[in-house]
Amino acid sequence: MKELVDSRNQNLWNEINQNYTVEFEESINNEYGVYSINNSVTFVIDKNHLCIDSFTHEILHIYMNMKDLYFTSSLKLTLLQSKILSENISVELIEHIGNCLDHIKMLPIYLELGFDRNKFIADYDYYKCNSEEIREFNKSYRTGKKINLKAVDPFIGRLVAILCDPNEDFNYSSDLNKLKKIDPLLFKIIERLIDHTKEIKVINRNIYEDNHRTVIANFYKNLTYWISQNNFRS
Known part of the structure; x- marks a missing residue:
């Protein structure tokens, strides 16, 4: 040890x-x-x-x-409330999102303690997006005015990976602009999830302040609104 x-x-x-x-x-x-x-x-x-x-x-x-921050378990419990989300958002994606939200709160503490940013995650040097993925999203995400449900899971996963990447040397601006055009509303919802997570306190958080429950509840509310604004195909 x-x-x-x-x-x-x-x-x-x-x-x-x-x-x-x-x-x-x-x-x-x-x-x-x-x-x-x-x-x-x-x-x-x-x-x-x-x-x-x-x-x-x-x-x-x-x-x-x-510190009473349970993003993954809260996501699992909350998304089960929606039939369309529970059937089309994978357990792997939920765990990926929860893990990345943890990382948002962990990284400042990790750096403040004096540890190496380059060693924060195993794939630190791996660029989290490629042009082939974006071409595939452009091709398969929508058929007419309907969203392909099978494309939603990887689309969210890719956005979360990019927006939570701790490697400050990577510039994802072009990739994010292209992904935003594919589904502007869902893109905005994922952005808000990340920003909301950044806002909550890890320590000295009182009962009236936002925590993982309010972050995930707000995320769920926004996703249900997104569902109401779209048509889908399996």
């Missing part, structure tokens, strides 16, 4: 140990991860590549839970 904890993340680590029973599991894909059940948390680590930056990233996911 000496390689994974130092003066920068020691306080976070102590806080987690005070609130959870902690276990470790060896990674089978050379990636770091974490999962929790009730008061137990298991960190998945790559024993062949001990990386304090990657480990701190996983600590911060649990720290979000400790």
Whole structure:
């Protein structure tokens, strides 16, 4: 553990140990991860590549839970209220969105502690969009005035990946302009989801201030409005 904890993340680590029973599991894909059940948390680590930056990233996911921020579980519960959303938004997309919203709140803390931005996510150097994807969206997203439901899931996923990318060296302006033209309303809804998440506090948040519940409730309200404004085909 000496390689994974130092003066920068020691306080976070102590806080987690005070609130959870902690276990470790060896990674089978050379990636770091974490999962929790009730008061137990298991960190998945790559024993062949001990990386304090990657480990701190996983600590911060649990720290979000400790601060009552549960984006993924709230998304799952909320989207089930809509037949069209629950049937066409994949579990993988929900987990991707929730993970990215966590990252929005985690990154400032991670950087403030002094960790390497380049190591915040495994695919930091990977550009999150390509021209072929945009061509495919232009081709298949709509048939006449109907939106292809099968294209909605990847469209949202691509937007979230771009808008939450921590790599400041990437310029997505051209890609975002092209994606916005495909579905301006849905684009605006995803933008608002990201911006709303940025606005909420992690600490010193009182009961009258926005939290993950209000963020996801607002997202759901906006999505239901988007549904009411469009026609769809399976």
